[in-house]
Amino acid sequence: MFTANTVFVVDDDPAVRDSLKYLIESAGHRVEAFENARSMIDRVRVPAGRPVSGCLVADVRLPGMSGLDMFDRLQEMDAQLPTVVITGHGDVTAAVRAMKAGAVDFIEKPFTDQALLDRINTALEINSVNRTAAEEVAKVEKRHDMLTPRERQVMAAVVDGRLNKQIAADLGLSHKTIEVHRAHVMEKMAARSLAELVRMAVLLEQKCAA
């Protein structure tokens, strides 16, 4: 679990690896460098639902675990680690492959320091946004867990667009009861408007679907 943003670097060439670490650190980031994808994966083990804070810079030619495998593993772990892939000059094939596998960007050698750092920042941004979103969803989930079964029913109907009296009729309860349940739902879900509630519901749905 990493509280601080960490830039993970994977490159098999020691000089390149060390110099990257030096460079990225000089920009103020925290860096952890690895020789190969396997050791990086081992380090980055994440308990489910807790995205990693940071991003990954990896050379496309990875010995041992292939680049695609690495992406797959990261996907499995739900690590949500935005990756910038370093490709060889003019290696379009590799770049396309990397993007399809899920990299957020690629950069060709030889590159300027600024180009790399820019991409790292972008990746961290994305990571941050993702993390925020994930946190948000987690919160909503948590709140939803607090609902009673009846409240959940009501929420589902409300979000569906049913009027209170219709819900009362559906559930065989009085109109007033429904109003009370509805109020509780709004409160527990901390939704300030129906629209917000719907948004939250959609989030929950997406999470279930994933």
Add this chain to the structure above:
Amino acid sequence: MSEIAALGSDATLDQAFLDSLSIGALLYQPVLVGGQIYGYLGFNQFSSGRVWGDREYSALTASSDLFALALERQQTYGRLGFHVSNAPLGVLEWDGNLRITRWSPKAEVIFGWTAAEVIGRNWSDWQLVHEDDAEAVADITDRLVAGDDLSNVLTNRNYTKSGDVITCEWFNSVLRDREGKVVSILSFVQDVTQIQRYQESLTSSRGELEQRNAHLEERVVQRTAELEAVTEDSDETAERLRLIQSAVDQIDESVTITDNQIEAPGPHIVYVNPAFTAMTGYSSEEALALTPRVLQGPRTDRAVIARLRRCLTQGRHFFGQAINYRKDGSEYFVEWHVNPVRDANGKITHWVAIQRDITKRKLADDLARVHREELAHVTRLSAMGEMASGIAHEINQPLAAINNYASGALRHIDRDQATVDDLAEAIRQVADQSDRAGQIIRRLRAFVTKRGTRRATHHINELIHETIALLETDIFKHRTQVELDLAPNDQLSPVHVDGIQIEQVLVNLARNAFEAMDDNPPHERKLKLSARPGTANNIEITVSDQGPGLTPSQRDYLFDPFFTTKDEGMGMGLTISQSIVQDHGGRLRAAPNPEGPGTSFHLTLPAANP
């Protein structure tokens, strides 16, 4: 003499003789014995004459007849006796009691007993006749005596006085008186022992002979059959020989057969086939007077000949290659086998050599080898392209590291986070990585210059033609056409260059041109190669394409390392080409085509010093 009267024949005595007798009267008569006058018988009176009368005449005649008779008889006996004594056969006479009355000297010789010892004895009285034949003899004599035979012949065995057994043939005849009583038996005897032996041996010889004959005939039949078989074989063999001969006459390989005299002046050639003549120039007749040594010469490998000699001496098969010389002195490469020919006892009687002219093959092999080397080098250079991209990758590593360290250091400084130690470390790394990059470059150059330069005098048109040959595959792949505009050879001075390297430059320029025209429609993919005399004793070669051409800035960077307009290019080809050309004292530059699209590369080379 008064009365001389002669009786009888006309023969008369000589008067003078008569006168000398002093007789008164004579009556005489010739006595004829055997028709010849033996003498005269007469009555004579010394006193005076007398008249002879009939009484005297008949007395005289009777007397002289008797006398003649007696004389004849005597003569006959004498003659007979003589013959009997000298006859080659033994003559025996027996009386009526079968007692010996005559025993000739020859009989003495045959039997050993003298006449005195046997006269009067009967034949059965002593061991004359072999007991086994006694019966037969008795039978014969009985028959004679009995009158059954007048004569007979018998062969039987007898004994001699010394006890030897002999075989005799007896010819017996019997004489009887008027009453038929036996007067005597005459036997002629011949010792036929030897004859008999001869006969026996003859018989056995004959028997043997017959046997041998039969055997011989058998053998003859057998031999005839064998001979026929042999003749058949021999016909077959002759036929086979003919076929083999015709085969040997036709093959390309030269066949030489020599005798077994290994020491000089030998070995002597006893046979060569027509291929030998074709290969060496020596006719068959000439060859027969030669030894194979004449084929060796100054550049014949002595070690190979020594090995040949060792093999011959040890009776082993030889195989080797060497330079041989023809009758006209020209050289050729030969590869040959030598094998011994042995007789039934395993002794070497001849050597057979089969030779093959491998001059062409050797030249082809050498040429192939040269081509392979050239190809290897050309491939190396073009493979250098692939290699270069690998190298480019490799160089990128240290370069990236250098970049990172340097930028990182600068950032540290910017943020006031730099410590001297920190910066020193960064700078050290920069230095290290630069070294690393340098080494990679060095490896690349080593690869290029590995072969070393080999300069020779060439005609540029030749090199251009060879380049086209090397580009066959590319021409096909890129579907381009090649147009040559070459000045005639006598207008172009030769150049002193490393042909391979110049070809590499041309190949590089051509390949670039092909790739430049890949996007052109098929009929606009013409590569033009020209060679002209240039200014100031130079040769100018131009390689033009119909591609999109170069921008001015591209032309600036054109010969720089790692500059490329290709997606998968490495950017080393033109750099190397230019360095090769400059190495040769020439120039390589690019210019847009005066007419139409595309680029021309102008390659200038100095002419070779005359």
